[in-house]
Amino acid sequence: MSVEIRTKGVKPLSNSFGHLQRRFGDKPATRYQEATYDIQSTANFHYKPLWDPAREMFDARRTAVMMKDWYQLKDPRQFYYGNYTTTRARQQDAIDRTLDFVEKRDLLRSLSQDIRERIVHTIVPLRHYEWGANTNSAHVSAYGYGTAITSPAMMNTADRLGMAQHISRIGLLVDGNSGDSLLAAQALWTGHADWQPLRREVERMFVTRDWFEVFVAQLLVADALVYPLFFQQIDAAIAGASGSALSSLSDALMRWYEETAKWIDAVIKTAAAESPENKALLSGWTVTWRNRLLPALVPIAQRALGNKAEDALAAAAAALDARAAKLGLTV
Amino acid sequence: MAAEGNAKPAKKLSLKENYALLTRGLGWEPSYEKKEDIFRYIHFEGVKIHDWDKWEDPFRLTMDAYWKYQGEKERKLYAIVDAFQQHNGQFNVTDARYVQALKVFINGITELEYDSHRGFNILAREFPGVGPRIAAQMQSLDELRHATTQIHTISQYAKYFTGMNEFPYQFDRVWYLSIPKSFFEDAVTSGPFEFIVAISFAFEYVLTNLAFMPWMSGAAFNGDMATVSFGFSAQSDEARHMTLGIEVIKFLLEQDPGNVPLVQKWIDKWFWRGYRLLSLLATMMDYMLPKRVMAWNEAWEIYYEQNGGALFADLARYGIKPPKRAPETIAEKGHVAHQMWSVFYANRDAVGFQMWLPSDEEMAWMSEKYPDTFDQYYRPRYEYWKAQEAAGTPFRNTTLPQLCQVCQWPCLFTESGDPTTLSLRESEYRGQTFHMCSDGCKDIFDDTPEKYVHAWLPVHQIYQGNCFLPGVDPTAPDFNPMVEALRYMGIKPGVDGGDFKGSADATNWEKWTSRPANIHEGAYTDAVRDTASPADVGARKAG
Ligand SMILES: [Fe+2]
Ligand SMILES: [Fe+2]
Numbered sequence: 001m002s003v004e005i006r007t008k009g010v011k012p013l014s015n016s017f018g019h020l021q022r023r024f025g026d027k028p029a030t031r032y033q034e035a036t037y038d039i040q041s042t043a044n045f046h047y048k049p050l051w052d053p054a055r056e057m058f059d060a061r062r063t064a065v066m067m068k069d070w071y072q073l074k075d076p077r078q079f080y081y082g083n084y085t086t087t088r089a090r091q092q093d094a095i096d097r098t099l100d101f102v103e104k105r106d107l108l109r110s111l112s113q114d115i116r117e118r119i120v121h122t123i124v125p126l127r128h129y130e131w132g133a134n135t136n137s138a139h140v141s142a143y144g145y146g147t148a149i150t151s152p153a154m155m156n157t158a159d160r161l162g163m164a165q166h167i168s169r170i171g172l173l174v175d176g177n178s179g180d181s182l183l184a185a186q187a188l189w190t191g192h193a194d195w196q197p198l199r200r201e202v203e204r205m206f207v208t209r210d211w212f213e214v215f216v217a218q219l220l221v222a223d224a225l226v227y228p229l230f231f232q233q234i235d236a237a238i239a240g241a242s243g244s245a246l247s248s249l250s251d252a253l254m255r256w257y258e259e260t261a262k263w264i265d266a267v268i269k270t271a272a273a274e275s276p277e278n279k280a281l282l283s284g285w286t287v288t289w290r291n292r293l294l295p296a297l298v299p300i301a302q303r304a305l306g307n308k309a310e311d312a313l314a315a316a317a318a319a320l321d322a323r324a325a326k327l328g329l330t331v
Numbered sequence: 332m333a334a335e336g337n338a339k340p341a342k343k344l345s346l347k348e349n350y351a352l353l354t355r356g357l358g359w360e361p362s363y364e365k366k367e368d369i370f371r372y373i374h375f376e377g378v379k380i381h382d383w384d385k386w387e388d389p390f391r392l393t394m395d396a397y398w399k400y401q402g403e404k405e406r407k408l409y410a411i412v413d414a415f416q417q418h419n420g421q422f423n424v425t426d427a428r429y430v431q432a433l434k435v436f437i438n439g440i441t442e443l444e445y446d447s448h449r450g451f452n453i454l455a456r457e458f459p460g461v462g463p464r465i466a467a468q469m470q471s472l473d474e475l476r477h478a479t480t481q482i483h484t485i486s487q488y489a490k491y492f493t494g495m496n497e498f499p500y501q502f503d504r505v506w507y508l509s510i511p512k513s514f515f516e517d518a519v520t521s522g523p524f525e526f527i528v529a530i531s532f533a534f535e536y537v538l539t540n541l542a543f544m545p546w547m548s549g550a551a552f553n554g555d556m557a558t559v560s561f562g563f564s565a566q567s568d569e570a571r572h573m574t575l576g577i578e579v580i581k582f583l584l585e586q587d588p589g590n591v592p593l594v595q596k597w598i599d600k601w602f603w604r605g606y607r608l609l610s611l612l613a614t615m616m617d618y619m620l621p622k623r624v625m626a627w628n629e630a631w632e633i634y635y636e637q638n639g640g641a642l643f644a645d646l647a648r649y650g651i652k653p654p655k656r657a658p659e660t661i662a663e664k665g666h667v668a669h670q671m672w673s674v675f676y677a678n679r680d681a682v683g684f685q686m687w688l689p690s691d692e693e694m695a696w697m698s699e700k701y702p703d704t705f706d707q708y709y710r711p712r713y714e715y716w717k718a719q720e721a722a723g724t725p726f727r728n729t730t731l732p733q734l735c736q737v738c739q740w741p742c743l744f745t746e747s748g749d750p751t752t753l754s755l756r757e758s759e760y761r762g763q764t765f766h767m768c769s770d771g772c773k774d775i776f777d778d779t780p781e782k783y784v785h786a787w788l789p790v791h792q793i794y795q796g797n798c799f800l801p802g803v804d805p806t807a808p809d810f811n812p813m814v815e816a817l818r819y820m821g822i823k824p825g826v827d828g829g830d831f832k833g834s835a836d837a838t839n840w841e842k843w844t845s846r847p848a849n850i851h852e853g854a855y856t857d858a859v860r861d862t863a864s865p866a867d868v869g870a871r872k873a874g
Contacts, residue, residue, distance in 0.1 A: 010419065010843045012490035018497045018821075034486055035479040039445055043503040044787045046513045049520040051372045051453075057520055058449070081476040082405040082483075089402030092395045109341065131357040131461075138456040138468065142449070151475060154452060158472055161465065162394035165353045172352065177342040179352045190359050203363040 023071075035080035037071050039147040060145040063212035065271055065278050070146030072274070076266045077152075077259065084155050088162070095252045099169060107245035108173040115242040116174050122234055122304040123246070124171040124185035125195055129226060130164035132202035136218040143211040152263055156219070159260070163253060170249050194303045197296035204292070212271070213285050219264050221289040224320040225297060225313075227257040233312040234304040265327055272328040283329040290320060290331070350391045355384075358461040370459045376522035379587035383460030386582055389574040390466055397469060401476070404564050411560045412484055421488045425553040425621040427840035427848040428831060432549075432619040433485060433558070434494045434684040435611070439511045441481045442502040446515035447530060448474035454523050466575055470531075473568040480564065484557035491843075492836050494683045494827035504798070505683060505820045506731065506789035507675075509739045513786060514608045518601075520782075525597050527579050533601030536576030537642065539569060541634035542609055545616050548624040584649040591650045596778070602654035603771035607738040613668035614675065617697065618689060621850050626700035628664040636661060656771040662747035665704035669697075673712060674743045677728040681813070683822045685831040688713050688720065690851035708750050725830075729813070731790045735768035736783055737775045742768045760784060789820075 014021065016029035019038040045056040055061055060070065067073070079087070102108060108116070137160055141153035171181035189195050205217050231250040239247045272279045294317055301309035324331045344352070361369055373380070392400070414420075424430065451471035458464050482498075489495035502508050518529040543566065550558035583590045613627035635657075643653040672689075679686035689697065694713065697705045719726050732741035746752045756767040760780040767773040776783045792798050793812065796805055798819040804810065817824055831837055832855055837848035841858040848855055 010422075010491075013493070013839075014490060014496060017486065017489060019499060029486075031483055034482050038499050039442075039478065039482075040449075041442060041446070041499070041503050041512070044509075044512075044789075044792075046509070046516045046787045047520040047782050047785050050375065050522055050782075051520075057516055081472070081479045082409055085398050085402040085405050087402075088398040092398055096395070103341065106341070127357060128359060134468075135456065135464075138452065138464075141471075142452040142456040147445075150449075150452075154448070154472060154475060157452075157455065157468055158394060158397070161468065162398070164357055165393050165395065168353045168357075172344075173341075176339065177344050177352075182352060182356055186356050186359065190362070199359075200363045203361050203369070206361065206369040207364045 030078065031082065032075075032078035032080050036074070036147050036151060040145070040150070058145060062143045062145065063210045064281055065212040067146075067271065067274055067278075071148045072270050073146065073149045073267050074270075075148070075152045075263050077263055079152055079155055088159075091252070091256075092162075095166065098248050098252070099173070102173055102245055102248060107248075108170070109176050111174075111242050111245065115238060118238060118304070119174055119246060120171065120181045120184050121188060121194070122238075122300060123230060123250075124167060124174070124181050125189040126226070126230060127164045127167040127171070127182070127185060128189040129198065129202060130160050130167060132205070133218055133223070134160035134164065136202075136205050136214050140211045140215050140219075144215075149267065153215075156260065156263075159256065163256065166249075166252065170246070173249075194300045197299060198293075201289075201292050201296045212281075215264075215267070216282060216285040217289040219260075220268060220324070221286055221320065222293050223257065223260075223264075224323065225290075225293050225316045227254065228316045228319065229297060229301060229312060231257070233308075233315075234301075237305055237308070265323070268324075268329070269327040279328060279330070283324075283331060286320075286324050286329055287331050290317065347391065350388075350393060353393050354388070354461060354465060358459075366459065370457055372453075372457045372523055373459065376524050376593065378522075378524040378583065378590055378593060380583075381586055383458075383463065385586070386460050386462040387578055388462040388466055389578045390469055390571050392469065397472075401473075404567070405476075408480060408560055408564045409483075412480075412487075412557060415484070415557045415560075416487050420556050421491050422840075422844050423554045423556065426846065426850045427492070427836045428619065428621050428685075428687065429553045429555065430488060430492045430836060431494075431684040431831070432615045433488055433555070434492075434827075435615065435619075436558075437481065437485045437489070437495050437498045438501050438505065438683060439508050439611070441478055441485070441498060443511050443515045444474050444478035444481065446512075446519055448472075448478060450515070450519040450526050450530060453519070454527060457523050467527075470572055470575060473565075473572070476568070477561075477565055480561040484561050487557065491839070493823070493834075494685075494836075497821040500821045501683060504789075505822065506734075506793070507682065507739075509734075509787065509789050510611065511608060513739050514604055517604065517782075524583065524593075528583070528594060528597040529601040529604075531572065531576035532580045533598055534605045535569065535572045536580075537602060537639055538605045538609055538635070539573065540638065541630055542612060543569065544634065545612060545624050545630050549616065549620045549622075552622040552624055553620060580646070580651075581649075584646075584651070588650075595651055598651065599655040600775050600778070603656045603769075603775065604738060606656075606660050607740060607768075607772070610667045610671070614671045617668040617700075618672045618693075623696065626697075627668045628701065631660065631664045655774070656769075659747050659769065659771060663744065665701050666708070666745060666750055669701075669705065669709040670743050670745065671740075673709070674732060674741050676716070677726065678732065679828055679830065680727060680824060681731065681817060681822070682828040683820075684827070685829055685834045685836060687831040687849065688717050690849075692851050704750065731793065731813075733766055734788050734790050735772050736765040736786055736788065737767055737772035738769075739786065739788065740768055742766060744768050 015026050017034065020029045020033055023037060024033065041058055045058070049055065049057055108119070134157055137153055137157040141150045141157055144150040144153055168182055171185060172179065175181040189199060201222070205214055208214050208217060231254045235247050235250045268282060272282050294313060297313060298309065301313055305312050321331050367374065448471050451467045451474060454467035455464055455471050458467060485495060502512055518526050521529065543562070547559060547562040550562060580594065583594055616624065616627050616630065639653070643651065675682055676686045676688065694710055698710065716726050732743065734740065735742055742753065742755055744754045746754045754769050756770065756773040758765050758767065758773060758776050758780065765776060765784070767776055789798065793816040798816045799805065800815070800819050803815050814824070822828060826835055831849065837855055840848040841854060841856045845859055847853055847859055
């Protein structure tokens, strides 16, 4: 049953919510705009948080970065929950076909023991790096200010769990689902000298309180060094010795990294352009964390790439510096 | 071909094994930084957790499964929302009074979803265990979904009806919206364990069905396909959240006997706070739905007295007792809806939705549903107000009511067992007197006065001159504090609130749909050419 209405003369009173009209004029809004702009509470908070009594529940002062309007930090992907989940679901369908292909043909299990050990030693421990990134990204969304930044940070948090599980699946494809590679990778991450400097920096991020600094450390700097190093350079070295089975699985990680970088870049560029103070802060954090993370990656890079490690790290660092400069930072 | 020594086929994993492998080992014991510097908020409440690995993850969803499952639900939901918008589904609801209930929803509830998203996000960062962190992350995302889908569906109504266009602004400022706002801010500003007991257990597990079932059936009965769709789509999320609620309680109670009194205190507190919040639904169910589903007292009997009774019988083995103030909720169930509606009606010039007095047909229904209370206490009041309306001297309150320091409702409730005496309580703290609506709220205040003295009580704030827009001069000769306070709150007097009859919503509704804006009263305007009786309208629509 549907009720007949006179459609003649039915004109909306307005085309979008008042807060969107004030930003964009009285025209139909996109779903991203509706779900994002001005959604977080900004005023008249009731209680002092027991866990942070000097500040409000939502408080812009949890970072030293200052924005006149936090909704300038928009996500060029225009993700809201609906298009985020459907996008990831569609990408996962493609990833599942690859996983299935690799599993059915035993492509990773049939690699030589030496190559399998290299994958377990140099790739699978990154599941813990991703879990650390999950923690750090959750820190950004939990203490950030304004839906424009915290909503994509929440999605990034979920992404990092997804990446951790994708890398774990690579381990299971190597060990035939015994889980031995995952145990070995955890022992490497927590105990092997190759991984300790990186774990040290990940743990340092865990105690960094300024959420924007965590954003820079994890999402701009650490990821910009780790992803190209492991999923391009080390992946290529393994492929050179054993074919492209692993690359077919790391490809999804690189694609995700490139997609996410668009969001990171937009955030950094806008925040840096806001004021010389922001620019100085963001530049300083970028340099500090680059100078910590680069040496932290040396032992594992040398293990994986031998005498090519230095060039590989230098290339990743140069790409990061160039990217940062393009975003308006001085590094 | 598998290499030498690797020839056995790969092991097949059950879902549970797969989940465990992909999840459990992700965390590690930090050694470069101290654990208490990484997870800083889990000690101050006094809860003792000896083994985070004892947490039984209730969802057992890997991230890829979550994306696919939720993505599929979103595809279906947005297909319906698109169709709803294309076909002007907002005009398919019973009448324009139903839309007033949606105003309460978008202005008062949607931001709670958002606050819930934030609260679970904090847990997703601060719990040391991988299992509870993942559960909290997924719920945080789900709550973001709920806020988002509500905005996307109700936005279509907001284009055609008044009072829905400023929901984030009003949530932070409108006097009665501090009831929901303070509720959720109370939870999020608590410690992580209190938050999860408050929201996952007391709210989601004990009380959510009470909100969900009448609300969704009400939407379905009244032709609101948009709300029905997002509601039912959210239901499977809710099922997960309820499971989390019960798992949390069992986990806390099993970890340490010292946790029992803390959990009990939080159950007592949050049951009462949740009850006060949800009784807003009582007005919706009994007064705002043109086609009613069930009365508030019936819902309370089914969803609390019966279901809650069974639950607390089950928890007795842990030493947990039913909520301390449950008897008051039962004693009040015949009164709350009528008392609340009366206060909203009296203050209708200061609210963001339009008000009406119940029709004869509706009062007959209430007499039947509330045989012990309605005719005795409330019918005479409504009949008196109707007579005043008819005489052209309608009753209206010109001062704002005294609010409860804890729940922030006006102190409108009566003593249990004495419906003619207002229930008023007070406490002294640091030489100041604070007012509460009930023993339940006084318990809460007295336990943590240092928290509740910071409550942002809108009526106090208005009278202290804190609720005016920049540039307003309180010393100007024509200064009117109520008018200025309404402007500050984003309420357009005579447009958003006031009397339903004669309102823009009622008039536009009749012009646009040719149907009465109030099915119980026939047409207000001659835009309704066929002024058939409500029964005929129903028959015509069915035919
Ligand atoms: Fe929700
Ligand atoms: Fe109260």
